[in-house]
Amino acid sequence: xxxxxxxxxxxxxxxxxxxxxxxxxxxxxxxxxxxxxxxxxxxxxxxxxxxxxxxxxxxxxxxxxxxxxxxxxxxxxxxxxxxxxxxxxxxxxxxxxxxxxxxxxxxxxxxxxxxxxxxxxxxxxxxxxxxxxxxxxxxxxxxxxxxxxxxxxxxxxxxxxxxxxxxxxxxxxxxxxxxxxxxxxxxxxxxxxxxxxxxxxxxxxxxxxxxxxxxxxxxxxxxxxxxxxxxxxxxxxxxxxxxxxxxxxxxxxxxxxx
Amino acid sequence: xxxxxxxxxxxxxxxxxxxxxxxxxxxxxxxxxxxxxxxxxxxxxxxxxxxxxxxxxxxxxxxxxxxxxxxxxxxxxxxxxxxxxxxxxxxxxxxxxxxxxxxxxxxxxxxxxxxxxxxxxxxxxxxxxxxxxxxxxxxxxxxxxxxxxxxxxxxxxxxxxxxxxxxxxxxxxxxxxxxxxxxxxxxxxxxxxxxxxxxxxxxxxxxxxxxxxxxxxxxxxxxxxxxxxxxxxxxxxxxxxxxxxxxxxxxxxxxxxxxxxxxxxxxxxxxxxxxxxxxxxxxxxxxxxxxxxxxxxxxxxxxxxxxxxxxxxxxxxxxxxxxxxxxxxxxxxxxxxxxxxxxxxx
Numbered sequence: 001x002x003x004x005x006x007x008x009x010x011x012x013x014x015x016x017x018x019x020x021x022x023x024x025x026x027x028x029x030x031x032x033x034x035x036x037x038x039x040x041x042x043x044x045x046x047x048x049x050x051x052x053x054x055x056x057x058x059x060x061x062x063x064x065x066x067x068x069x070x071x072x073x074x075x076x077x078x079x080x081x082x083x084x085x086x087x088x089x090x091x092x093x094x095x096x097x098x099x100x101x102x103x104x105x106x107x108x109x110x111x112x113x114x115x116x117x118x119x120x121x122x123x124x125x126x127x128x129x130x131x132x133x134x135x136x137x138x139x140x141x142x143x144x145x146x147x148x149x150x151x152x153x154x155x156x157x158x159x160x161x162x163x164x165x166x167x168x169x170x171x172x173x174x175x176x177x178x179x180x181x182x183x184x185x186x187x188x189x190x191x192x193x194x195x196x197x198x199x200x201x202x203x204x205x206x207x208x209x210x211x212x213x214x215x216x217x218x219x220x221x222x223x224x225x226x227x228x229x230x231x232x233x234x235x236x237x238x239x240x241x242x243x244x245x246x247x248x249x250x251x252x253x254x255x256x257x258x
Numbered sequence: 259x260x261x262x263x264x265x266x267x268x269x270x271x272x273x274x275x276x277x278x279x280x281x282x283x284x285x286x287x288x289x290x291x292x293x294x295x296x297x298x299x300x301x302x303x304x305x306x307x308x309x310x311x312x313x314x315x316x317x318x319x320x321x322x323x324x325x326x327x328x329x330x331x332x333x334x335x336x337x338x339x340x341x342x343x344x345x346x347x348x349x350x351x352x353x354x355x356x357x358x359x360x361x362x363x364x365x366x367x368x369x370x371x372x373x374x375x376x377x378x379x380x381x382x383x384x385x386x387x388x389x390x391x392x393x394x395x396x397x398x399x400x401x402x403x404x405x406x407x408x409x410x411x412x413x414x415x416x417x418x419x420x421x422x423x424x425x426x427x428x429x430x431x432x433x434x435x436x437x438x439x440x441x442x443x444x445x446x447x448x449x450x451x452x453x454x455x456x457x458x459x460x461x462x463x464x465x466x467x468x469x470x471x472x473x474x475x476x477x478x479x480x481x482x483x484x485x486x487x488x489x490x491x492x493x494x495x496x497x498x499x500x501x502x503x504x505x506x507x508x509x510x511x512x513x514x515x516x517x518x519x520x521x522x523x524x525x526x527x528x529x530x531x532x533x534x535x536x537x538x539x540x541x542x543x544x545x546x547x548x549x550x551x552x553x554x555x556x557x558x559x560x561x562x563x564x565x566x567x568x569x570x571x572x573x574x575x576x577x578x579x580x581x582x583x584x585x586x587x588x589x590x591x592x593x594x595x596x597x598x599x600x601x602x603x604x
Contacts, residue, residue, distance in 0.1 A: 034545060114482040115503050117412060130446045153488060155499055159478045159490060166480035166488035168499055172408035174517035176543050182501075182511075183416050185486055187507045208508035 013040045013063060016198055029234045036231065041065035041089075041130070046072040047089065049203060055078050059086040059231055063224070065248060067131040070256055077245045088231045089243040093120070094137035095178045095223030098203025099194060100217045100241075103141070103206060106183055106190055111143040113185035116160075116167035121174045122198075128156040129255070131171035136251040137181060139169060140185060150258040158258050164179040177202045200225075262286060263351070263566055266293035266320040268341055269332035270305040272418075273356060275565070276425035276531045278330060279308065284533075288566045289328070290321055295320045297333075304429035311449040317341065318449065321348040328352040331359075337542060339365035342380060346372040352569040354561070356383040357460050363590065366583040368399045373579050378512040380570045381575065382582040384513075385530070385557030386537070387464035388564060393524060394551040394577075395539035402541075405518035409469045410499045411462040421531035447481030448600035454487040457499050463585045463592075465514055465525075470494055474588065476595030489596055500592075506583035519542055528556070536560075 010112050011066075018049040020163045021030045027159045028036070028211075035058040052060050060080070080087045093099060110116075118139050120131040122126035136158075146163035177196040183189070187209060194203040230242040266281060268272050274294075282289050291309040295317045296302035302314035320326055321344055329345040331338055331353065341358050345353050346369075353373075359382040360366040373380045386392060419561070432568070472493040480488035484504035512527040522542045528534035536553040556562075567573045 046472065102447075114484075115488060115501055117501055119408070119410070121522070125519070149513070152492075157490060157499070159480075159488075161478075164483075166482050168488065168490060170408060170497070170499065170515040173519045173587075174408075174522045175520065175542050175546065176522055180411065182414075184501075184503050184506070186503070186506050187508075189414060189506060189511070193512070210507035213509070223402070248388065 002202055003067045003145065013038075017061075017224065020222065020228060024228055024232075025198055027167065028228060036061065038063065043101065044068075046076050049076055050079055053083050053087075057085055059088070059235060061088055061090050061227060061231060062153070062248075063090040064092065065089060065133065066127075067133050067252060067255055070249070072229050073120045073245065073249050073252055077249060081157060086234050087245045088227055088234070088239055089245070089248050090224050090227040091134050091137050091222050091243055093134050093194050094243050095227045096119040096194045096203050097219040097223070098192065098205050098216060099138060100226065101219060102190070102192060102207075106192070106205075107141050109185065109188045109190060109207070110144065110165070110183060111193045112187055113142075113165055115182070115184040116142055116165055117182040117184070118167070118169045120171045120177065120179045121177050122171065122196075123175070124139070127172045128173065129169045132156060132158065132169060133251055135169050136254050137170065138179065138181065139167070139250060140254065143167060148254055148258045158255075168247060198222075198255075232257055260570060261477050262290040263569060264287055264292035264323075264325040265289050265328045265330055266295070266323065266326035267291065267305075267330045267332060267597065268295050268317055268320065268345075268355075269330075269334075270294050270296035270298070271332060272422050272426075272428075272531075274330070274332045274424040275305060275428070278562075280331065280425060280533055280536040281304070281556075281562055285559065285566075286417075292325045292400055293320045293323055300356070301429055303574040304379055309501075317344075321345055321350070322601060326350065328354065328565065329490055331355040335359075337366050340485050342369045343372045346376050346378045346380070349376075352380065353378060354565055355380060358456050358586060358589065359383075359454040359579075360384065360586060363583070363587055366586045372581050374478055374552055376444070379575050380582075381563065381565050381568075381577060382579070382585070383558070383560060384461065384464050384577075384582070384585070385561055386461050386527065387557070388562055389536050389557035390529070390553035390555050391536040391539040391551040392557075393463070393560075394553075395523065395525070395541055398549070398551075399521060399523060401427040402516060402518050402521050402523060403468050405520060406469055406496065407519075408497050408515075408517045409466065410507050410513075410515045411459065411501070412511065413458060413461075413502040413504070413584050414506055414508075414511045415502075415504040415529060416507065418531065421529050425531045425533075441571055446600075448597045449477060451481050451487045451489075452593045452597045453528040454485065454502060455489070455500075455596060456589055458502055459487070459489070459592065460585075460589050462500065462512065462514060463589045466498060467581075467585060467588055469496060469516060470498060470588070473591050474498065474595065476592065476599055479516055479596035479599040487591065487596070491592065491595070533559070562590075
């Protein structure tokens with residue numbers, strides 16, 4: 001499969017994805033006119049993605065999508081279906097190998113949890129909404145369907161307002177980009193830390209209970225590499241748990257109505 | 259070298275037994291326990307027996323005892339103000355009053371007024387405010403207190419019994435001090451959250467007040483079973499998040515964080531009751547460079563040493579009692595706001 005970024009060369013986005021592709025040389029060949037298009041998820045990405053779909057691409061990868069109007073996303077989803085184009089989302093936390101490794105355990109333990117506390121730190125204040133969206137992608141399966149509300153207009157803090165799980169999702173501008181999540185119940189407590197510094201530095205996830213602590217094995221890989229491999233599986237006809245447009249739409253609806 | 263200052267305890271419960279006596283035992287050249295008073299005379303006698311040279315007595319006898327230079331008030335919070343004022347008026351040289359040092363703003367002001375009128379130093383047992391790592395990082399963080407936008411406290415603890423058992427041997431049960439019978443209606447979630455803020459979040463209030471100066475507005479409050487709170491507030495255009503849950507079957511996690519565009523601060527505290535040293539404070543800058551602070555001295559030991567220094571004229575109060583009164587006002591605003599939200603909830 002050939003791939004190329006829909007972005008001027010020299011950007012941080014291009015460099016990051018070029019590096020990822022170079023780690024998958026037998027699966028993806030980078031070209032100037034590849035059949036997989038890379039879309040930077042900055043503002044207006046749905047328009048760029050639409051162009052990618054109609055230009056004959058076989059698949060799209062959308063990196064770090066920022067919130068776009070829900071209608072735009074619905075139209076994009078319909079368009080992708082119409083053209084039989086696979087669209088996967090490269091999101092820094094839900095794609096993290098550490099999250100993948102502990103996801104089922106966290107979901108199982110969420111049933112007995114009373115508190116969920118999640119924070120994403122970004123360097124650029126323009127990225128706070130994008131950070132909340134990326135955070136919802138991870139946290140949604142743990143919320144047991146609770147309603148989320150924004151603390152007040154403009155606040156980068158969301159809280160649950162019903163259900164038995166008291167949850168906080170917050171985003172802040174600071175110096176160590178990444179996500180921290182605590183899931184706390186009287187019997188089990190989880191602490192997960194997912195770095196977001198563009199490296200393959202492993203995330204940490206530790207389950208604490210009466211017997212002690214158990215950490216997941218460190219996995220030195222990036223969310224982007226996992227996303228590309230997922231896409232390759234999908235294009236080869238095998239199924240894999242990918243973060244796709246429909247799932248992104250669910251997360252965006254939660255953020256938009258919060 | 260000065261003679262050690264004599265300390266008299268009013269209240270001989272778990273905090274005195276598990277926290278203060280072990281802390282003072284290591285500071286014998288500066289402070290020594292000379293008297294113990296408790297509503298339960300048997301417990302007072304048992305606790306005094308642990309301290310060489312100390313005697314058990316009534317509160318009045320303790321206040322009249324010239325060997326008592328400093329009074330430690332470790333009784334129930336509702337009587338703190340009366341006892342603190344009495345100790346000040348009895349001519350004691352210093353007071354350490356456990357937190358919360360009063361239950362109303364009016365009582366807090368009575369203590370402030372008496373301390374001012376008699377020039378007696380009063381410090382509140384807010385041990386984290388004296389924690390050496392907190393003090394050191396506060397001197398190094400530059401403009402963090404002005405630039406932080408998100409400030410968070412998370413306290414997840416096992417049962418206190420686990421730590422008191424590691425810090426002291428409880429005296430035998432006393433017939434005069436039976437376990438209180440549980441009676442009356444069960445507390446409401448609003449009352450439980452209020453109690454959680456004044457009993458537990460109060461540890462964090464001196465930290466919060468370095469970042470928040472306005473009256474806090476509570477935006478979200480939830481009760482968390484089996485006992486805890488989930489609180490989000492704003493003040494000064496910043497957001498504060500306070501979370502707690504206990505008791506848990508897992509190990510403790512007690513943290514405080516502040517995030518600004520140019521720095522992040524993380525403090526991890528050991529649980530109360532055990533002499534496990536200070537917090538570990540870590541300050542990280544935009545280059546990703548981190549500096550950390552830690553001490554073998556914990557906040558209780560530091561506050562006792564500070565009080566001894568103040569009483570002996572070596573230094574001035576780092577946290578004047580008027581500041582403690584302002585801390586209480588802040589804590590009450592959090593508690594009142596949370597209680598109102600929970601009571602108004604359908």
